[in-house]
Amino acid sequence: MERDWSMANRASGGNARRAWRRFKRNRVAVIALAVLIAIVIFSLSAGLISTFITGFDYEENHLDLARSKPGEHGYILGSDANGRDVLTRLAYGGRVSLLFATMAAIATLLIGSVVGMIAGFASGWTDATLMRFADVLLSIPSISILVLVSSIYRPGYFLLALIFSLLLWPGISRIVRGETISIRSQPYIEAAQVNGATNARLIGRHILPNVLPIMLIWASQVIPAFIITEAALSFLGLGVQPPRPSWGNMLLEAQNYYMTNWTNVFLPGMMIFLTALSINLIGNGLRDALDPRMER
Amino acid sequence: MFRFIVRRLLQMIPILFGITVITFIIINAAGSPLQQMEFNPRVKPEDIARIRHNLGLDEPLWKRYFIWVGNVLQGDLGLSLINFRPVTERIREVMFNTLLLSSISITLSLLIAVPLGIYSATHRNGRIDRISSLFAVAGYAIPTVWLGLLLILLFSVQFSKWGLPSLPVGGVRDLRDDGGLGDRIEHLILPITALVLPQVATWLFYIRSNMLEVLQQDYIRAARAKGLRNKTVLYGHGLRNVLIPLVTLFGLLIPDIFAGALVVENVFAYPGMGRLAITAIGDKDHTLVMGITLMFAVLVIVGNLIADVLYAVVDPRIRLD
Numbered sequence: 363m364e365r366d367w368s369m370a371n372r373a374s375g376g377n378a379r380r381a382w383r384r385f386k387r388n389r390v391a392v393i394a395l396a397v398l399i400a401i402v403i404f405s406l407s408a409g410l411i412s413t414f415i416t417g418f419d420y421e422e423n424h425l426d427l428a429r430s431k432p433g434e435h436g437y438i439l440g441s442d443a444n445g446r447d448v449l450t451r452l453a454y455g456g457r458v459s460l461l462f463a464t465m466a467a468i469a470t471l472l473i474g475s476v477v478g479m480i481a482g483f484a485s486g487w488t489d490a491t492l493m494r495f496a497d498v499l500l501s502i503p504s505i506s507i508l509v510l511v512s513s514i515y516r517p518g519y520f521l522l523a524l525i526f527s528l529l530l531w532p533g534i535s536r537i538v539r540g541e542t543i544s545i546r547s548q549p550y551i552e553a554a555q556v557n558g559a560t561n562a563r564l565i566g567r568h569i570l571p572n573v574l575p576i577m578l579i580w581a582s583q584v585i586p587a588f589i590i591t592e593a594a595l596s597f598l599g600l601g602v603q604p605p606r607p608s609w610g611n612m613l614l615e616a617q618n619y620y621m622t623n624w625t626n627v628f629l630p631g632m633m634i635f636l637t638a639l640s641i642n643l644i645g646n647g648l649r650d651a652l653d654p655r656m657e658r
Numbered sequence: 659m660f661r662f663i664v665r666r667l668l669q670m671i672p673i674l675f676g677i678t679v680i681t682f683i684i685i686n687a688a689g690s691p692l693q694q695m696e697f698n699p700r701v702k703p704e705d706i707a708r709i710r711h712n713l714g715l716d717e718p719l720w721k722r723y724f725i726w727v728g729n730v731l732q733g734d735l736g737l738s739l740i741n742f743r744p745v746t747e748r749i750r751e752v753m754f755n756t757l758l759l760s761s762i763s764i765t766l767s768l769l770i771a772v773p774l775g776i777y778s779a780t781h782r783n784g785r786i787d788r789i790s791s792l793f794a795v796a797g798y799a800i801p802t803v804w805l806g807l808l809l810i811l812l813f814s815v816q817f818s819k820w821g822l823p824s825l826p827v828g829g830v831r832d833l834r835d836d837g838g839l840g841d842r843i844e845h846l847i848l849p850i851t852a853l854v855l856p857q858v859a860t861w862l863f864y865i866r867s868n869m870l871e872v873l874q875q876d877y878i879r880a881a882r883a884k885g886l887r888n889k890t891v892l893y894g895h896g897l898r899n900v901l902i903p904l905v906t907l908f909g910l911l912i913p914d915i916f917a918g919a920l921v922v923e924n925v926f927a928y929p930g931m932g933r934l935a936i937t938a939i940g941d942k943d944h945t946l947v948m949g950i951t952l953m954f955a956v957l958v959i960v961g962n963l964i965a966d967v968l969y970a971v972v973d974p975r976i977r978l979d
Contacts, residue, residue, distance in 0.1 A: 498673055500910075505917035506935070506954050510681060510947070513939040514688035590801045594921045597803045598936055610803070617807055617925075624811055631804030638799035646795070 391647025482542025582645025797859025
């Protein structure tokens with residue numbers, strides 16, 4: 363028995379290492395990973411940037427120096443309509459956008475995969491009830507609910523992430539359910555069952571590790587989508603509220619004077635674009651690395 | 659087929675019921691639309707009470723909901739709380755604009771994505787394939803808001819600065835002189851581009867990967883082996899089978915398309931349902947919000963129904979009854 367465990371562990375460790383080796387060979391994905399790491403470091407060190415590089419706080423107004431062009435009056439990337447430093451706000455805004463999208467993705471994954479695994483594993487009426495519920499949620503235009511809820515309650519980004527996950531879990535739950543059903547019918551599951559494995563153990567030990575790669579790939583597709591949706595909501599004035607910056611509300615603010623300061627529109631959008639693009643490319647690399655059968 | 663459509667229409671009822679109940683609760687939990695008046699010292703409390711009574715806001719919540727449902731069943735969505743014009747009228751004014759925007763963008767993006775996706779799949783790793791794959795990845799990651807603003811920056815602001823013919827910044831028609839159809843089209847170019855690029859990206863990705871998968875199937879080899887022309891194999895055998903997953907995708911993308919329209923309408927000040935929705939929410943115009951939510955839900959569900967019917971058209975193995 364002892365030896366079996368170590369073998370299993372070594373095999374899975376080997377899988378991860380092999381996947382990493384395949385991932386490394388994908389030059390585009392590696393560059394994307396580097397870009398993403400740079401963006402994450404930039405956002406996480408927002409406080410440092412504010413103290414040591416720009417010398418501005420993110421909500422520090424200088425109305426007399428409003429709408430400075432990049433390089434003017436000590437604003438490295440210019441200032442906005444309130445004379446707030448754009449570089450500092452980009453860093454803090456990145457923190458908000460990244461944190462929000464990650465939290466929303468994790469919450470959605472948690473709800474969706476738990477529901478999906480339960481539905482796929484239990485089958486019968488449990489499955490039918492859960493999936494009917496998911497169908498109803500899928501046919502509700504979630505954007506209208508999102509707009510409504512966020513306009514009325516002005517949630518912080520933590521609550522907004524929770525609302526996202528409550529509305530958007532059905533997508534991943536369907537995928538996980540399908541995968542669970544196909545794994546369930548494999549002989550090794552039957553073997554484990556014969557050996558007296560409990561349901562919890564079957565899910566945790568056999569099904570979850572098999573579903574995990576799909577969940578990872580799904581996350582790599584949905585995090586950019588969440589970042590973009592949050593930006594759209596903030597652009598409509600419904601997401602993160604100023605003076606707290608987010609890339610989306612910086613766009614909203616800057617669209618009032620794009621004639622004079624086009625960089626203020628360009629920069630936050632570029633950050634969203636680069637983040638979304640790099641995560642997507644990493645996701646593509648992951649898919650190729652995790653699923654060698656799928657040659658693209 | 660007919661029985662299927664009727665059954666699906668009946669299934670719409672609980673979904674519409676659910677979404678309107680949720681909307682009704684959310685919007686009413688935020689407080690009365692008369693809240694602003696309560697803080698205004700010039701408005702007398704008895705006036706507020708009278709207005710509240712006239713608007714029917716003094717009834718209990720559940721009763722108001724059923725009154726609303728009763729009216730909706732008779733085709734009456736109520737009066738807008740801001741200017742007391744019928745909600746149906748206000749929606750009808752802008753609904754055409756939104757449907758125009760979404761239907762043109764769907765058609766256009768399919769017209770671009772289908773041939774391009776098939777070409778990419780058949781000429782895998784060729785130059786066109788690489789460019790279109792790059793475009794698909796970029797288009798998927800580009801925020802619609804930003805794309806819209808960049809388009810305005812380039813084609814409206816910079817072009818007019820450079821003295822080139824420039825496109826209008828927003829709206830649907832030139833207010834100074836109405837140039838007829840040409841003017842309408844001019845105003846549609848930028849919003850539609852902002853909608854089409856991300857859509858093409860999504861379609862392209864799925865069409866290419868599905869086509870690649872289909873091309874490896876045995877029936878394609880069989881068709882080739884019996885000496886059919888390449889075009890017949892690709893379009894008769896290949897495309898027919900690619901269409902099936904695409905129809906599913908179409909159903910799933912409909913909410914996205916309306917969400918995109920919501921954003922684009924607000925970037926380009928385009929008077930459509932999305933813009934009206936944001937205005938109505940800002941105004942706390944409860945009846946208008948309810949009406950728009952209902953219309954959006956109906957559009958999404960009808961779109962899904964169309965997708966399901968198309969499903970049976972595309973795949974003769976599927977019997978809907």
